[in-house]
Amino acid sequence: MYRYLVRSLKSPYHEILNLRTKNLKHILLSFLTIQIFLGLIIFYRNDNTLKSIVQVLTVDDFQDGTILYQKLRYNTSSIWIDDYELNKDILTIKFGPQKGKKIGSINELSFYDSDPRLIWSVYLNHLMTMDETSNDPITIPFSWYDWADFHMFNKLMSVTASQKINISCNFLMEAAFNKTVLESIENQLNEPLFSYERKKYSDPFWYKNTRKLDHSLIGIQIPNHCVPNPNGNERFNLPYIITGLYDKLRPEVYELHARNHMLNSLRHPLSLTIMNKDKTSYRVDLDRDRKANIIQSNLLSEFIESKQTLGNKQLFFDHTFIFEDFISKPIVKKLEVKIEGIDKDIYDNDFIHLKQTDFEFDPFDKIKKLETNIENLNSHEKNYLESLKYSINTNPALSPKHFDEAKNVQQVNGMGFHRDKRFYNGALIDHEQEYMQRLNSLIRNFQKFIKANGLISWLSHGTLFGYLYNGQAFPWDNDFDLQMPIRHLHYLSEHFNQSLILEDPREGNGKFLLDVGSSLTIRTKGNGENNIDARFIDVDSGIYIDITGLSVSSEKVQDNMAPYIDIEKFNEVVLQNKTKFDSTFLEEEGEGLASLSITELQSYINEHEDEFDGTIKYKIGELIKGETERKTNSKFFVNNLSRKERYFLNRQFQLYNCKNRHFSTLEMLSPLITTSFHGVDALIPHKFITSLRTEYKLPEKFGFTTFQGNVYLPELRYWFKFPILKKAANINKIFDSLNSLTSSLNDIKLSDILIVYHNLLRIGSRDLFANLYTSFDVTTYRMKEIEIQYDDSLDAIEKLKYLSLLRKQVAPNLESPNKDPVIYDYEKRLWEEYGRHVSTSKITNVCDYVDVRYANMLWEKVESLQERRLDLFKVKDNRDDTIDLNNIGLNLFTGSDKMKNTFFKEDPSLHIV
Structure with missing residues (x-):
């Protein structure tokens, strides 16, 4: 491993990163510490020892910064960098006028951030106390406050709770914040209330024009959307309540507006669905009549008491350990979701055959069956029955729009059209990395969710198009499109509509509402208001997956x-x-x-x-x-x-x-092909090229491609914005500080790839470079899939053999191409706190050191790929013999087929079983 540093120091590209020589000795002395840490992070992957190592490092420490930065930037695992403790975390106020104050009891709290380690530990502990032998359904307390991000809301609450500032409804009902009130709040916080375009409030011209309002109109709107809190200045809330959403506001205003509405006025889900990886799921009903967080419901007190009786002096919230305990208990058998007529092992197959009956559904027969058993229906079945009865009695031309987007949010370039109005939580326009992370989390969790429950869904439209190139979505896509046969769409609605789907906490921290529309039996366009049948919605951003059902209907064929x-x-x-x-x-x-x-x-x-x-x-x-x-x-x-x-x-x-x-x-469509998308199992249509050609002008060649200012480089298996790529390649040698390529972008030499990597770092595109590193295995997997699918020297049976090995032996080892957004946000705050305690030069040195190291690590992977010796593709067959998939299939990295191919002219010939 030492050769990475040696190479980086001797390489001419070292000058690109401009490491400061006065700190070179410091860097070299730190290197051994980092190597030890990187070894420990593997050895202690599921142990608390790594976390204790982090805790003993001081803030003003180069090693500490290096560990934190590499975890933030290059580690996509779901491991938290520290422990969550009672005294250190929940009993220490993290922000606001009383920041840093330690309190003696949870009863003194007026607000807290819903850290997943806290919430999971408390709820799982409560579930394990339930009687699994009882015939009564299990129902637990709920508040959106525990299951969504209320960080900005809490910052505002910290000021109102201390009664330092009195805020009225107007603050959340005007197009932009009142600057005087905003500055007063931030003076109390001693930090900005928000970050997106905060500097614009210092521009008098912008502020005046943005605040140009018809105050008489606002006066009319306020009573319809905002009322005083009848409980006054209560704990865990603001002194006013948003009763109806009004989105003609700036994003920072609407974020608080929508979170207030979510907490106070949005109906609770019917249930929580807890994922056990992609294997199974457990569903528990929620109390929909009372809003109660873990303190108001006494669940946290119950947890503390149960742990303190065991003699724990320092109380930790080890949620993954508790989760492992939970799934071993008898209670999960009662909670496990079982869908009649579903094969939960269907994803083990290379192909999934669809039937004509999958695309037909008789709602009238279903209604009769449900009504004959009306006394024994659970909450989801009752909800489903009411939905069917409503739908069959609604004319398609009069069907009201079910889904509502935040389309009127101001000054976000129309991005509100791609966000659910209820769960909007900030613009994310200037946080491209977080946007990608949330999209990645969204699709990975949906795929794991449907697989765990044996439901059938496949990639479609632009999502399928993106998969074609590198096994990921197009980076400019704002959502995903998936299709289901109508029968499985009804399974989805009957068992999971209005359920909050929770990612397995060992794999991440995603929370998603499954929302099925109210016109499920209408299968024609009608008034066009309900083309989307269901959505899988990230409750911390409002980003969603569009789900549409396919069925036989009387619609006119195109x-x-x-x-x-x-x-x-x-x-x-x-x-x-x-x-x-x-x-x-x-x-x-x-x-x-x-x-x-x-x-x-x-x-x-x-x-x-x-x-x-x-x-x-x-x-x-x-x-x-x-x-x-x-x-x-x-x-x-x-x-x-x-x-x-x-x-x-x-x-x-x-x-x-x-x-x-x-x-x-x-x-x-049939048989559907089992593949991998964003590193998890997914399905695509059997004739996926034909399917795409009915919608798009699909290029025939897999290779260098341009589209609306974006460039696909097959050697890097990534889509770049052309201005960034142009600068990183130093085309026309405009930038003296950057090295130039010796080859053209449409046929880039291997040696030039390293120049692109270092130039990306030099121009400050650290997020983009990190994405290239973390998505390497996922994108390389897709390239190997293409190499096998389109190799005419292999017969169809051989293709099936190798593709099956690839899917079963390689795909399970693929890491997520992006970080979990909750962990990223947590680590980003730690990094910002670290930055407030050290010099700018030390920050730069930390970043440069880690980035150089990972550039060399990525370069080593590229060399292994070029030389066809990548460890990723060395697998075992069912006889435990080693098969090296590196040498199977075409060579699209350096072979002649890299430039001369028409792969996407037609569908690959695959053996059907």
């Missing part, structure tokens, strides 16, 4: 699906099967307005004008106008078919659609 329909065969089948229409037509008419066609609905509205406002009348007219234009512009014969005939055609040719009129065929 013109691009014409090649999949044999018109002559259809006409022949129609003549022979007219009598079968009624028996196969599952889109039965509902009652009342739900039974009316769009033209019949328009007639009804015209006859009952007093029952509908002008907006509805206008929208119905526009829908009819749009359908008429669509029929006129398309010569496709399906436009002349009746509703039942369209349903029969779609069913006959196995054409399945989502509510946004995206169609797929069963042949295109």
